[in-house]
Amino acid sequence: MVSLMVGEILKRTRPVNLDLKTIHFPITAIASILHRVSGVMLFVGIAILLYLLGVSLDGETGFLKAVSLADNIFIKFILWGILTAFAYHAIGGFRHILMDFGVIKETLESGTKTAKISFIITGILSVLALILVW
Incomplete structure (x- = not known):
């Protein structure tokens, strides 16, 4: 009974942010989410490449069809x-x-810096892949 009352009080006093435009993820969180998304894309992409x-x-004739x-x-867009x-x-x-082996310290500053660097390197490799595919 007491836990139900505490739950009701928390529901009434907890702030609710429904404006999604005000939520901003740090670059390290974006890098982590994109790493997971790219893993899923690779899982699906391997099936396409194997086909x-x-x-x-x-x-x-099969080679000419491929x-x-x-x-x-x-x-081409999918391959890119x-x-x-x-x-x-x-x-x-x-x-x-590199972070696991201690080459890069696990701090917020180094995490932010390496996330930006990984985005830049990926951008360069993405342009090279675009040239390769087209």
Whole structure:
């Protein structure tokens, strides 16, 4: 009975922020969320890449079919997305390994700095992937 009353009091006095425009994540949180999202994209992307590999290994006609599929602008966009997700996931993973081994200190300042650096490196690799795909 007492816990129910405390719960009711907390519900009435707890502040509620319904304006989502006022919520700002720190760059380290954005980097962490994007690392997870890129992992999911890679999981799905591997299925696409394995399908293209299977088609290409089905003789000469299969290879020509895979090449014609890869010439589609939608497929090129998907391949570019997979390569960008791989680049970000690899850079983010390398960043975490350096933190785990103590090469980079686990402070807010170093976390913010390495997150920005990983975004810049991923941007450069993403442009290179765009050139490679197109």
